[in-house]
Amino acid sequence: MSVKIKIPASEISSLKNGRLTVENEGRCFRCDSSPADHYESHHLKYRVGMKKNRIYSNKFEFSRSYWLKIAICESCYQSDFLLHPDLLDRDGSPLARVVQFHSTTSMLGGLLAALGFLLLTPFIPETGLLAPLKQIWQLPVVIGVIALLLSWLSQRKYHNRVLTEFEKNYPGIQSHARAGVITRVVKNEKDASEIILEIDMENESWAIEAAKAHNWSYETNPTESEKTTSQKV
Ligand SMILES: [Zn+2]
Numbered sequence: 001m002s003v004k005i006k007i008p009a010s011e012i013s014s015l016k017n018g019r020l021t022v023e024n025e026g027r028c029f030r031c032d033s034s035p036a037d038h039y040e041s042h043h044l045k046y047r048v049g050m051k052k053n054r055i056y057s058n059k060f061e062f063s064r065s066y067w068l069k070i071a072i073c074e075s076c077y078q079s080d081f082l083l084h085p086d087l088l089d090r091d092g093s094p095l096a097r098v099v100q101f102h103s104t105t106s107m108l109g110g111l112l113a114a115l116g117f118l119l120l121t122p123f124i125p126e127t128g129l130l131a132p133l134k135q136i137w138q139l140p141v142v143i144g145v146i147a148l149l150l151s152w153l154s155q156r157k158y159h160n161r162v163l164t165e166f167e168k169n170y171p172g173i174q175s176h177a178r179a180g181v182i183t184r185v186v187k188n189e190k191d192a193s194e195i196i197l198e199i200d201m202e203n204e205s206w207a208i209e210a211a212k213a214h215n216w217s218y219e220t221n222p223t224e225s226e227k228t229t230s231q232k233v
Contacts, residue, residue, distance in 0.1 A: 010192035030176035113144030
């Protein structure tokens with residue numbers, strides 16, 4: 001079974017620091033371990049009133065970003081670094097700094113390589129202020145590609161180092177799934193009870209306790225594997 005926690009619009013619209021934190025007495029929401037000093041983070045949007053008749057993109061009367069943070073333990077945090085480094089919570093920890101460094105070097109390498117190829121195109125004229133740069137288009141391309149390569153090698157090095165430590169500290173441990181998150185656009189801002197955020201968790205007891213502590217409603221559902229099993233029976 002999994003549990004879906006249902007969070008009303010009033011909870012999101014009243015966030016003071018743009019951050020909704022879901023915790024349960026220092027326990028990890030995935031594996032129940034303590035302490036749970038890290039978070040699984042989801043970057044979400046609180047959106048009110050979709051404007052209709054737009055062909056290319058949706059526009060809203062009001063839109064604001066916020067973070068959903070759910071408490072996890074050290075092993076689940078390390079597991080996230082190994083499996084989903086791009087989604088790792090940037091909480092200033094050593095692993096988060098490693099991810100941030102690789103993200104920055106990859107972005108700079110990509111930008112430099114793109115700049116080199118842009119100099120090569122007819123968009124940059126043969127004469128004029130940028131003409132000398134056009135002659136050396138290979139330089140930013142080479143530096144950019146080297147930066148991308150070094151960043152990739154560094155990522156492999158850290159990945160293997162953390163994997164070795166992880167297997168030594170938590171032999172045979174199973175990785176647990178991230179929470180499933182669904183957001184909805186608020187139709188009527190005055191209806192504070194409208195459910196606009198749903199969080200789906202496999203750890204039933206953790207989810208029900210957290211929901212009760214915040215006075216949020218919830219529902220239990222069979223997981224995909226349980227549905228398949230019951231169909232076979
Ligand atoms: Zn955990």
